Amino acid sequence: MVTSNFEFSVRTVVHNGAGSRSKLSDLIKGLGGKKVILFTDQGLTKAGVTGKVTRLIEQVPGNIELAGVFDEIVQDAKSTVINKGAQFFKEKDADVLVALGGGSVLDTVKAVKWMLHNQFSDIHDALAGNTFEAWPQAQPIPIPHVAIPTTAGTGAEVSPISVVFNEKTDLKVSIINPFINADLALLDPELTVGLPADITAFTGFDALTHAIEAYFSPQANAMTDAYALQSTKMIKDNIADAVHEGENIEARGNMLTASCMAISAFSLSLNAIPVHNIAHALGARYGIPHGLANAVLLPSVMENLAPMYLPRVKGFAEALQIENISESPKQCLEQVTTYIRSLRSHIGLASTFKGINIDVKDIEAIVTAVHSDPSGIAFRIPEDSIREVVKEVAGSGVKS
Secondary structure, eight states: OBBBSSSOOSSSEEETTTTTGGGHHHHHHHHHHEEEEOOBBBHHHTHHHHHHHHHHHHOOSOOOOOEEEEEEEOTTTTTTHHHHHHHHHHTTTEEEEEEEEEEHHHHHHHHHHHHHHHTOGGGGGGSSEEEEETTTSOOOSSSOOOEESSSSSTTTTTOSSSEEEEEETTTEEEEEEETOOOSEEOOOOOTTSSSSSSHHHHHHHHHHHEEEEHHTTTTOOOOOOOOHHHHHHHHHHHHHHHHHHOOOHHHHHHHHHHHHHHHHHHTTOOOOOHHHHHHHHHHHHHOOOOHHHHHHHHHHHHHHHHHHGGHHHHHHHHHHSSSOOSSSHHHHHHHHHHHHHHHHHHOOOSSOOTOOOGGGGGHHHHHHHHHSSSSOOOOOOOHHHHHHHHHHHHHHBBBO
């Protein structure tokens, strides 16, 4: 672990707790905004969640106006939808971005904000691959921006990363900029209560994956460790209750907090992220939700890339409070992956992509996709390891 020569910055102001959404209008006023576009998805609109937030804006007297609702956002923050969202914002002459939803919504709005700031008319022209902008090249973006997550997993409300599916290249690419994340985030567990158990489960495993890839990163430091290990403990203690007792506000609130902490650690220690690397490639190719891809891949990747995890695995086993931790790193890693598999099963998640129909003939194409994915630039996964992982997680879905 590196203990010097690192940077750590958490820019978003977080308002946490049940009912925190009630602060929305006052916070928008504080940011100097007047004309709001609410970005969300049709699922939340049909479930009535969108209405709960629009009423907060419409019913408060003052100079704030709800200029429109854009609820066309779909899975994976698709580039064409981002273009439409930016155009909608400009047509309504709006000046405030409010994002309500899961990771796809939150990432879409960050990309819209980046487009508006740079005055791009088509995001495809700007995204040939990952875009990394650091200060002083990156400057503050003066567009008021509030994020309200409805899932506890991506932590996209605070991360300086927007993962976009570029439909022209069929690749997931990242926009990394310290000013694209929201100015304010409202973590209100009451808005996550209606989330189905399976989505609660795999988004929670997405958060766990963020914590793990942060802790085992070559760029880990004392501060990212603090966030990664504490979020791991909170996920361990709360994910089952959030899944099995959907109206458990305390558990859901703790998962939102853990998700926020895990992505903060992940974003600030980005380097080797093999689980995300393979998840991006499979998600783009087969339409697998990102959190589910991470959940299925996680223990298999850890075992097949054991040398990456062995030096620090004991500290992670301690965070999971595993009993009788082995002094042997190899055996300790086995204890950790066994624990992860048990937890995954306990909350009802599958161990393979059965039903996805991954063809064994596609494995070489998958290897290429993994190596082409921009998230794998810093750490190139050995080809044999990719093949082994894919064969393991495909399960009986593999066709010979």
